[in-house]
Amino acid sequence: MTTVYAKVDSPLGELLLAGEERAATGGAGGVALASLSLPGQKGAAVVRDGWRHAPELFGEVARQLEAYFEGRSTRFDVAYADGVGTDFQRRVWRALDTIPYGRTVSYGQIAAQVGSAGAGVRAVGTAIGRNPLLVVRPCHRVIGADGALRGYAGGVERKERLLELEGALACR
Secondary structure, X not given: OOEEEEEEOOOOOOEEEEEEEOOOOOOEOOEEEEEEEOOXXXXXXXXXXXXXEOHHHXXXXXXXXXXXXXXXOOOOOOOEOOOOOOHHHHHHHXXXXXXXXXXXXXXXXXXXXXXXXXXXXXXXXXXXXXXXXXXXXXXXXXXXXXXXXXXXXXXXXXHHHHHXXXXXXXXX
16 A cells, blocks of 8 residues: 655644555545644654655545534544554554543543553553544543543643633633
8 A cells, every 4th residue: 555645734733644545435535544643743653755745635534624623523534544553552542432522531431441440541541642643533532530631642732722622621
């Protein structure tokens, strides 16, 4: 598969979208999304040699992101690339996908959901921190048990902005 990419403006800064080109028989405009990175993000994807700039393939993803940031959409319907992450990470990421728009859950709740309670909360936090699809896969909806905004690869201030956009936090 060919890796393709595009850059999209957003209220959080320029997003880098990367994915696997697919036949245009469904999914998000012929692409399966592998990563969505924010500027300055810890562990962010970077454009590599051999990647092809193909913004036309990301039109549907860009449209959904725009609708989300404008408050016109509360969910994403995009194809994800297969094989990204370990089995444990994929379990945690699937749990993230179940968190409703405008709601938050604790790291401990996610750990319990994936069968990794107790000491496994730290491993869950690490898996969440490695989520390659910020914004689209809502890791920003996971907060500390005490309600504190803990960690976000794109920066805690962006996590706060996303949660405010969704009405999950009172504006400070």
